[in-house]
Amino acid sequence: MQRFLVIAALCWSAFATASDPKVLVVHSYHQGFFWTDSIQRGIEQQLGDRALDMRVLYLDSKRNQSEQFFAQLKSLYLTKLRKERFDAILVSDNNALELMQRLASIIKDTPVIFNGINNYHPSLHRSLNATGVMEDVDLEANLALIERLHPNYTQVLIVSDHSVTGEVLRYQIDNFVLKFPQYRDKIVQVVPDSIIDLKQQVAKLSSDKVVLFWTYYRDKQGMVGSERDWVGVNKVSNAPLFMVHDIGLGHGAVGGVIQSGYRHGIESAEMLEFVLDNPDQPLPAVKKSDSEIKLDYQAVARWGLGAEQEVSAVFFNKPMKLSERFAKEIRLFGSLFVVMSVVILLMGYYLQRMRRSESAARESQAILESIFDQSMQYMGILDANGVLKSGNDHLQSLLYHQGLRLDRPLWFHPNWSEKAQALLEEYFHAPHHQVSTFEAEIWSKEHGALVLEVSLKPFSQQVGNHKQYLFEARDITSRKLMEDKLYQRESTLRNYYEQQPVMMVTLDSNNRIQEVNRFAQLLLGYKPMDMLGHRLREFYFDDKVLFPRQVLLQPNQQVHGVWRREVEYRHANGHRVWVRENIRPLSESEQLLIVGEDITETKLLSEKLEYQARYDLLTGTYNRNHFELELKTALCEVDSHRRVHAMLYLDLDQLKVLNDTVGHDAGDAAIQFCASMLEGVLPYNSILARMGGDEFAVLLKDCDEYGAINIAKLIISTLSEHLFIWEDTRLFISCSIGIRIIDHTADTPQMVHAQADSACHAAKEQGRNRYNLFSLDNEELQRRQMEMQSVNLVHEALSNQRLELFAQPIKSLQKHETQMYFEILVRIRNGYGDYVSPALFIPASERYNIAHWIDKQVITQTLEWFEQRPEVVEQLGRCSINLSGQSMGNQEFIDFLLERLESSTLPCEKICLEITETAAMSNLDQAIELFTKLKALGCMIALDDFGSGLSSFGYLKKLPVDIVKIDGLFVQDINVNEMDRVMVRSINDLAKQLGKVTVAEFVENDQVMQHLIDLGVDYGQGYGIGHPKPLSELVEQLTVV
Known part of the structure; x- marks a missing residue:
């Protein structure tokens, strides 16, 4: 005891002060004890070369566990710790931690890191600023390992010693049995008095028993065991011996789920480093040290335990393979073998290269000689005097065959040009010879004059003391000729370029x-x-x-x-x-x-044409094409409903009268005058365009209805107030204006244009010199709009041959007829496939002067239809075809009609041409002339809608007509209106007296038909007799009847 205190005091006196962190390491057990030494190795391994002032002390509490001993330790450490402060204290096992707990008043907040603590509870360091690694021997894991390795065991003898730690362990085992009662009959606690007693007890065991050595380092007398004791225990034991610490490994123990002192040292040293590096941080939490399964391969084999499934176990004393035992020698031998192999391969490689080099040299020599002899160039070797020593076949044929002596210099050859001889001689007489290239001319018997590109150069290596030169010449005669041609060509191209x-x-x-x-x-x-x-x-x-x-x-x-x-x-x-x-x-x-x-x-x-494409040449305003583009752009601008524009369509009134009376020059001047007046009153952002003739169009940007009306009024008043003067003619020019507001209701430029034009025509009909605003609610404008649309349909139908022939039957009222009588009608369809009323497109066609085109198409289709069906012609009594008043006044159409009737196979006697009374009366002379020609062909003439004019009766006897068709206006109410009855009787009687056949229109019912029969009318036509049907369908129906 006294010796220990002296040693401790000496150690304390050896402490040195330094600037490095001071760390005190206190071990519970003496140096040399396996557990303590393992912990210390782990600490030193982790800390390595870290700069620390570390003091390591051992308490030797394994041998001395009396209270007096601990009191002396406390007194010693209390005295010394008052003199010196440490940055951290590291302790191992319970006794050292207990000492620090007793010194808590002097240690204060100094961090304490512990390891190897059994039966850990926070109360063990309740007064300390401590953390660390606790030793948690996992008894359950060890028992499970024993069951896996030795499933047939009957009892486990757990060995503990007489130390304080042993008492704590036995308490833990009792608690474990209470927690796991299935182990009550299998666990037996053994506390031997000595090592000898332990040996005797294990020697008596059978192989179905297992010994689990937990702790037995101190016997009842206080003697501490050594490694030699454990070797003896393993030798005499008749049962496998398992461990919870690694002291017995390598001495015959099987192993177990082991706590490693080395691992405790590393983990506690890691905590120490964290505490030193982070002094202001809280201490890390207490942790459990990891356990691992360690087994002695020899002991497992000795007891025949099944360790094959323990893939995570670490095996010791495993016999080494031959390759592992002699690995160093094998590696040395292999290295020597590789080195020798490489040397041998290198020697073989260099020998092979030498052979290939010699062979390549021989081949190169042969190739050079072959090239020299077979080259297409003239090649030779000259000496210092210019005498040829060797030459290839080409040079021999060029020189020797032409009389060159072998002992004379090359330039003495008689066929060289003078310039070539001088250059060759000059080269060999020069003091220094470099590579020289020049062109030389020579005469050849075979090829005539040749131009050679000669190259002379000395060999870099002399043959003895004699210099030699390489002569090379290449025939460039063709190239020189080509160069001359190219020069001539370039001269020609230069002249061509210039001219x-x-x-x-x-x-x-x-x-x-x-x-x-x-x-x-x-x-x-x-x-x-x-x-x-x-x-x-x-x-x-x-x-x-x-x-x-x-x-x-x-x-x-x-x-x-x-x-x-x-x-x-x-x-x-x-x-x-x-x-x-x-x-x-x-x-x-x-x-x-x-x-x-x-x-x-x-x-x-091009600029002139571009101008003409946009502007009107007479007025300088925009033309129709440009206006259409602007109108299209304006429609795009109103799509968003945010802008509104307006279009004005102007038609100058009575300008035709001015042209006819004064001349077209005056008319042109009037148009220019009006254009200048319009430009003067229109807003700056408006578009003015001449649409043709005496018509103008104005596009008013961002203008509503009120603004458009005001501008229209301003235009009318301006023209009315300014007098147009042309020579002796003076007059005020007026205009009619149609207004169309361009908003979201406008669909296409054509629609806007047409609707503005309709409004302009309405203004003209209302008396001229005024404006008219187009409105979707205006019935008159709507009618005009529909007429214009129908005109477009007529144009489309005429272009695509889509006029459809219909027919309505005509019935004899006075006698039974076996032949067919009907009137040809025409129909067209709109874009939706529906039929358009003839009452709409026929007047519109006459208004826009295209009615004669319809008549021409109807005549053509009708005649072709009958010509293709001769069987129908035999049953035909009369086929009536309508002609418009315009057709009657169109000489081209009349010529066509007469020619087509003459050439047709359909008998003219079966054709009746109908013309309205109004058209005939308005052109009486033309009507009489046309009717006469048609009757001469055999055609019958019918006067349609008779009675609509008051003067009809007076002209009837002048017209060469065969049939009078009584206007349906008088016929449809004849059964209820006596006046209509009187008119029909009068017309019928007059016609009969003149020898005419009568046909009543609008026969809607049987009552009307009976009255007509009573009055003696010859034929009837109307819905009461038959509705209009497609021509083929009606003919089929009449044929069946």
């Missing part, structure tokens, strides 16, 4: 003029010196035009490697010249060739 009737300019890489031909000089009016060296851009009229090389970078302008554009140049006298440039890059010289064509006249004509 071209187009501008030709060549630019260098800096866009400067390098060449320019005469035409370019004349076109631009500059002399060559004024252009050469200047940039072409200097001659452009616009400085912002791209350089020619910049044009090459523009996409989609290149066609077959040529870029084209039109550029305006400045002539020397200042006027403009338009040139169409064709730019081609010359890749071989990095130049640009520009070929320019004078298009000044074409450009002026």
Whole structure:
């Protein structure tokens, strides 16, 4: 005891002060005890070379566990710790932690890190600022391991010693049995008095027993065991011995789920480093040290335990394979083998290379000799005097066959030209010889004059003391001839370039003029010196035009490697010249060739045509085409409902009278006068266009109904207030205006135009010199609109042969007829496939002068239909076809009608042509002439709608007609209206007296039909007799009847 205290005091006196952190390490047990030494190794391994002032002390509490001993330790440490402070204290096992707990008043907040603590509870360091690693022997895991390795065991003898730790462990085992009662009969606690007692007890065990050594380091007398004791225990034991610490491994123990002191040391040292590096941070939490399964391979094999499934176990004393035992020798031998193999391979490789080099040298020599002999060039070797020593076949045939002596210099050959002889002689007489190349002429008997490219060069290595030279000559006769031709061609091209009737300019890489031909000089009016060296851009009229090389970078302008554009140049006298440039890059010289064509006249004509495409030549205002584009744009602008525009359609009143009375020059002047008046009163953003003749159109941007009406009034008043004067003629010009507001109700430009035109016509009909606003609610305008739409349908039907032939039956009222009588009608369909009423498109066709086209189509289709059906012609009594009044006044149509009737196979006697009474009365002379011609062909003539005019009766006897069709206005109410009955009787009686046949229209029912029969009317036509049907369908129906 006293010796220990002296040693401790000496250790304390050896403490040195330093600037490094001070750490006190206190172990519970003596140095040399396996557990303590393992912990210390782990601490030193983790800390490594870290700069620490670390003091390590051992309490030797394994041997001395009396209270007196602990009191002396407390007194000693209390005295010393008052003199020196530590940055941290690291303790191992319970006794050292207990000492620190007793010294808590002096340690205060100094961090304490512990390890190897059994039966851990926070109360063990309740007064300390402590953390660390607790020793948690997992009894359940050890028992499970025993069951896996030795499933047939009957009892487990758990060995503990007489120390304080042993008492704590036995308490833990009792608690474990209470928690797991299935182990009550299998666990037996053994506390031997000595090592000898322990050996005796294990020697008596059978192999179905298992010994679990927990702790037995101190016997009942206080003696501490050694490794030798554990070797003896393992030797005498008749049962496998398991451990919870690694002291017995390697001495015959099987192993177990083991707590490692080394691992405790590393983990507690890690905590120490954290505490030193982070002094302001809270201490880390207490942790359990990890356990691992460690097994002795030899012991497992000795007891025949099944450890094959323990893949996570660490095995010790496992016998080494031969390759592992002699691994160092094998590696050494292998290295030597590899080195020797490499040496042998290298030697073989270099020997092979030497053989290949020798073979290659021989082949090269042979190839060189072959090349020398077979070369198509003239080759030879000359000495220092110019005498030929060796030459190939070509040189021999050139020189020797022409009389050259072998002992004379080469230039003595008589067929060399004088210049060639001089050059050869000069080379060999020169003091220094370098490579020389020149052209020489020689005469050959076989080939005539040859031009050779001769090369002379000395050999770099002399043969003895004699210099030698290599003579090479290549026949370049063809090349020289080609060069002469190229020169001539270039001269020709230069002349061609100069004489071209187009501008030709060549630019260098800096866009400067390098060449320019005469035409370019004349076109631009500059002399060559004024252009050469200047940039072409200097001659452009616009400085912002791209350089020619910049044009090459523009996409989609290149066609077959040529870029084209039109550029305006400045002539020397200042006027403009338009040139169409064709730019081609010359890749071989990095130049640009520009070929320019004078298009000044074409450009002026194009500008004139472009002007004419947009403007009216008479007035200078926009024309119809441009106005349509503007109108289309305006419609797009109102799609969003945010803008409203207006269109005015103007028609000058009575301008035709001025043209007819004064002349067209006056009419043109009047139109110009009105255009200037309109331009003066219209807003700045309006569009004025002449639509043709005496019609103008105005597009008012951002103008509502009120504004449009005001402008229309202003136009009317302005024209009315300004007198137009032409020579002796003076008059005020008026106009009619149609207004269409362009808003979301407007669909297409054609619709807007048509509706404005309809409103203008309505203004004319209302008395002229006024405006009319188009409204969707105006019935008259709607009618006109529908008429115009139907006219479009008529045009489309005529263009596409889509007029459909209908027919309505005509019935004899006075006698039974077996043949067919009907009137041909025409129908057209709209875009929806519905039929358009004839009452709509027939008047519209007459209004817009296209009725004769309909008549022509109807005549053609009707005659072709009957011509293709001769069987129907035999049953036909009479087919009536209507003609409009316009057709009767159209000489072209009359000629067509007469010719078509004459050429038709349909008998004219079966054709009846109907013309309205009004049309016949308005053109009486023409009607009489036409009727006479038609009757001469055999056709019958019917006077349609008779009775609608008051003068009908007086003219009836003058007209050569066969049939009188009584107007349906008098017929439809004949059964209820006596006046109508009187009119029908009068017309029928008059017609009969004149020998005419009568047909009553609008026969709607049987009552009307009976009255007509009573009155003696010959034929009836109407819905009461039959509705109009397609011609084929009606003919089929009448045929069946």
